[in-house]
Amino acid sequence: MSSKIELPPTYKDIEDLIRVDRLPTIWCPGCGIGIVLKTLLRAIKKSDIDVDRHVIVSGIGCAGRVSGYVRLDSYHVLHGRAIPFAIGIKLAKPELEVTVVSGDGDIVGIGGNHFIHAARRNHDINVVIVNNMIYGMTGGQVAPTTPRGARTTTTPYGNIERSISIPLLAIAAGATYVARWSVLHVDHMMNSFIKMFRHKGFAVVEILSPCTLFASRNGIELLQLYEILRRKCKIVSNPDPWESHIDIFGDKPIILGEFIEIERPSYEELVWSSIRG
Amino acid sequence: MEREKLLKPGTYFMTGNTAVAEAALIAGCRFFAGYPITPSSDLMEHMARRLPQVGGIFIQGEDEVAAINMVLGASAAGLKAMTATSGPGLSLMEEALGLGFMLELPAVVVDVQRVGPATGIPTLGAQGDVMQAIWGSHGDREVVVYAPSNVQEAFDLTIDAFNTAEELRLPVIILLDELIGHGYGRLRVPNLDEIRIVDRKKADIVEGYMPFKTHVLVPPFAEPGKGFRLHMTGLVHDERGYPVIDRDATERLLTRLLLKVRANRDRLVSYEVYPCDGIDKAEVMIVAYGSIANIVKCALKRLKAHGIKAILFRPKVLWPMPDVELCKSVESYGVENVLVVEMNYGQYLYLVRAALLHCPTPYRFVSITPGFYPSPKELSERILRVLS
Ligand SMILES: Cc1ncc(C[n+]2csc(CCOP(=O)(O)OP(=O)(O)O)c2C)c(N)n1
Numbered sequence: 001m002s003s004k005i006e007l008p009p010t011y012k013d014i015e016d017l018i019r020v021d022r023l024p025t026i027w028c029p030g031c032g033i034g035i036v037l038k039t040l041l042r043a044i045k046k047s048d049i050d051v052d053r054h055v056i057v058s059g060i061g062c063a064g065r066v067s068g069y070v071r072l073d074s075y076h077v078l079h080g081r082a083i084p085f086a087i088g089i090k091l092a093k094p095e096l097e098v099t100v101v102s103g104d105g106d107i108v109g110i111g112g113n114h115f116i117h118a119a120r121r122n123h124d125i126n127v128v129i130v131n132n133m134i135y136g137m138t139g140g141q142v143a144p145t146t147p148r149g150a151r152t153t154t155t156p157y158g159n160i161e162r163s164i165s166i167p168l169l170a171i172a173a174g175a176t177y178v179a180r181w182s183v184l185h186v187d188h189m190m191n192s193f194i195k196m197f198r199h200k201g202f203a204v205v206e207i208l209s210p211c212t213l214f215a216s217r218n219g220i221e222l223l224q225l226y227e228i229l230r231r232k233c234k235i236v237s238n239p240d241p242w243e244s245h246i247d248i249f250g251d252k253p254i255i256l257g258e259f260i261e262i263e264r265p266s267y268e269e270l271v272w273s274s275i276r277g
Numbered sequence: 278m279e280r281e282k283l284l285k286p287g288t289y290f291m292t293g294n295t296a297v298a299e300a301a302l303i304a305g306c307r308f309f310a311g312y313p314i315t316p317s318s319d320l321m322e323h324m325a326r327r328l329p330q331v332g333g334i335f336i337q338g339e340d341e342v343a344a345i346n347m348v349l350g351a352s353a354a355g356l357k358a359m360t361a362t363s364g365p366g367l368s369l370m371e372e373a374l375g376l377g378f379m380l381e382l383p384a385v386v387v388d389v390q391r392v393g394p395a396t397g398i399p400t401l402g403a404q405g406d407v408m409q410a411i412w413g414s415h416g417d418r419e420v421v422v423y424a425p426s427n428v429q430e431a432f433d434l435t436i437d438a439f440n441t442a443e444e445l446r447l448p449v450i451i452l453l454d455e456l457i458g459h460g461y462g463r464l465r466v467p468n469l470d471e472i473r474i475v476d477r478k479k480a481d482i483v484e485g486y487m488p489f490k491t492h493v494l495v496p497p498f499a500e501p502g503k504g505f506r507l508h509m510t511g512l513v514h515d516e517r518g519y520p521v522i523d524r525d526a527t528e529r530l531l532t533r534l535l536l537k538v539r540a541n542r543d544r545l546v547s548y549e550v551y552p553c554d555g556i557d558k559a560e561v562m563i564v565a566y567g568s569i570a571n572i573v574k575c576a577l578k579r580l581k582a583h584g585i586k587a588i589l590f591r592p593k594v595l596w597p598m599p600d601v602e603l604c605k606s607v608e609s610y611g612v613e614n615v616l617v618v619e620m621n622y623g624q625y626l627y628l629v630r631a632a633l634l635h636c637p638t639p640y641r642f643v644s645i646t647p648g649f650y651p652s653p654k655e656l657s658e659r660i661l662r663v664l665s
Contacts, residue, residue, distance in 0.1 A: 019508070073508075076511060078376050081376075085349055088310070088348060
C-alpha cells in the first residue's frame with residue numbers, strides 16, 4: 001500500500017465522494033481528466049438527487065478510470081460497453097441516476113454503435129465523453145476524433161482520416177441534450193452536468209481535454225495545447241452542429257455550447273409505463 | 278399477481294425454446310436483452326411478449342454485444358437476467374462473459390446452436406459451440422454449461438441454470454440446438470411450490486462492506502442505490518474491488534473465481550446412463566449429448582439386434598465434466614470400446630479423451646455432419662462400421 005495521501009484544502013467539499021485511498025491517480029501530470037472528475041463530483045453534490053442514487057459506469061481508457069476514483073456505486077466495465085451496461089442498470093432500477101464517463105475512443109470508436117442506438121432510443125442516462133482526441137491509455141494511437149493532419153503513433157505521417165464530431169453525431173442519432181465544453185470552462189461544464197442529471201433522456205456532454213501524449217506526438221508542449229483551446233474555443237448560443245468539427249491546428253474556432261435541449265419521452269419512461277399498465 | 282401469469286402446473290406440448298423461456302420466468306428472470314438470430318429468435322420473441330406480463334423488462338439491443346452487456350448491467354442492479362443467441366452471437370458475447378465472471382454477475386446465456394463457422398447454415402442445428410461455450414473467453418473463466426436433450430430437460434435445466442448462476446454468482450450457458458429449440462415435446466410443469474428457486478445472497482450491512490470479500494467463495498451481493506458505494510472492475514482487483522497488480526491478490530482472486538465451479542463440481546455434474554436398468558455389462562459405451570443423444574438412444578436397439586450390447590453415457594451438464602463418473606461407468610460395465618458421437622468434428626471428444634487418460638479402454642469417434650441429423654438406422658450403421 002502506498003503512503004496516505006491528503007487532498008488539498010480546495011477539495012474538502014468533495015472529499016467524501018473521492019476514494020482518497022486510491023490516490024494518486026494514474027493520470028499524467030497536467031491531464032485534464034481530473035478537472036472533469038472534480039467538476040462532476042461537485043455537480044453531483046449540487047444535484048437535487050441523493051448521492052446514493054448516483055451510479056457511475058466507465059469503459060476502458062484513461063477517462064474510464066474516473067469510475068474507480070469516485071466513492072459512489074461505480075462499475076468499470078469493458079472497452080466500449082459502458083453504455084449498454086449502464087442501460088441495463090437504468091432499465092432495472094429507473095430510480096437511479098446513471099452516468100457514463102469515458103473516453104472518446106471508448107464511446108464513439110469501439111462503442112460507437114451503442115452510442116448511436118442509445119441516443120436513438122433516448123435512454124435516460126448521461127454520457128460524459130472526455131475527448132482528448134487520441135487513444136491515451138494505449139500510448140497515443142489515432143482515434144476517430146483525431147483531427148486530420150495530427151500525428152499519432154499510428155499516423156506518423158499525419159492523420160488522413162476525417163474526424164468525427166460528437167455533437168453532430170449525437171444529434172443525428174437522437175440525443176435530447178448535447179453540450180460541449182473544455183476543461184477550461186469549468187462553470188459551464190458544471191452547469192451542463194447539473195442539467196444532464198435533471199434531463200429526462202439521453203444527455204451527452206463532451207469535454208475537450210488536453211492530453212500530454214497528443215501534445216508530444218505533435219511536437220508541442222502540453223501547455224501549448226491548453227493555450228490553443230483557450231484561444232480557439234468560442235462559446236456560441238444555439239450553435240450549429242454542422243460547425244462543430246474540431247480543427248485543432250487550423251484557424252477555425254472550436255465551437256462550444258449547448259447544441260440541443262429538447263424533450264422526448266425516454267425509453268425507460270415508455271417501457272415502465274407499459275409494464276405498470 | 279405476477280405469479281398468476283406464470284405457466285400453470287400441468288402438461289404441455291411446446292418447443293424447447295418456449296420451455297426455456299417459460300422456465301426462465303418461473304425461475305424469476307425479469308430482464309431479457311437479445312438480438313435476432315436463427316434459431317433462437319423465437320425464444321426472444323416469446324420473452325418480448327411474456328416479460329411485460331410478469332413485470333419484467335425486455336429490450337432488443339443493437340447487437341449481441343449490447344445485449345449481453347445490458348444483461349450484465351441489469352444483473353448488477355439486482356435482476357435475474359438472460360439472453361439467447363446462436364453461435365455467431367455467442368462469439369460476440371464471449372468478452373462480456375469474462376466480465377460477468379470477473380464482476381461475479383449472475384446471468385444465463387442460451388445458445389441455440391446452428392451450423393458454423395461464420396454464418397454456416399442458420400436454419401440447421403449442430404453441436405459446434407461446445408468449445409466456445411466452455412472456453413470461449415480469454416483468460417481462465419469457468420462457466421457451467423448445460424446441454425438439455427429434450428423439452429422437459431430444457432425446462433428443468435433452465436431452472437437449474439438460474440439457480441446455479443444466482444448461487445455461485447456467475448454467468449452460465451445453456452446449449453440447445455435447432456432440433457431441441459424448435460422441436461415440440463411434452464412438458465410437465467409441477468406446482469410452483471415444488472420448484473426450488475435460488476436467489477443470490479444479498480449483503481445487508483453497509484458498514485465496512487467489501488464487494489469481493491468472502492470466506493465462502495461467493496461474496497454477498499450489493500445492489501447499487503443502497504448506500505454501499507461499491508466499486509466493481511474487470512481489472513484484477515482486491516476485496517475492496519480496487520485494481521491491483523500483485524501476485525498474491527491475483528492468485529487469490531482468480532483461484533477463488535475458478536473454485537466456484539471446481540469446488541462445487543460434484544454438485545454440478547449431471548449425467549444419465551441409458552438404459553438405466555437391466556444391464557450390468559456393455560461392450561460399447563456411447564458418449565453423446567443434446568439432440569444427438571436421442572438418436573443414439575434409438576440406435577441402441579438396432580445395435581442390440583446386431584448383437585452389440587451398448588449403453589449411452591449422456592452428460593446433461595457438459596462442464597464441469599462428469600469425467601470420474603465416465604471412467605467409473607467404463608469400469609463397472611466392463612466396457613471394451615468408448616464411442617463419442619457428436620455433431621461436429623471432435624470437440625467434446627477431447628474432454629472424453631482426457632477423462633480416459635488413465636483408462637486402457639480404447640475410444641473412437643463418430644462425427645456427424647453439422648446440420649444433417651442421421652436417422653437411427655444410418656447412425657447405427659455408421660457405429661457398426663466404426664466398431665468393425
Ligand atoms: C476490446 C479491447 N480492445 C482494445 C483495448 C485496449 N484499449 C484500452 S484503452 C483503449 C483506448 C482508449 O482510448 P479512449 O477511449 O479515447 O480513452 P483515453 O485513454 O484516451 O482516455 C484501448 C484501445 C481493450 N481494453 N479492449
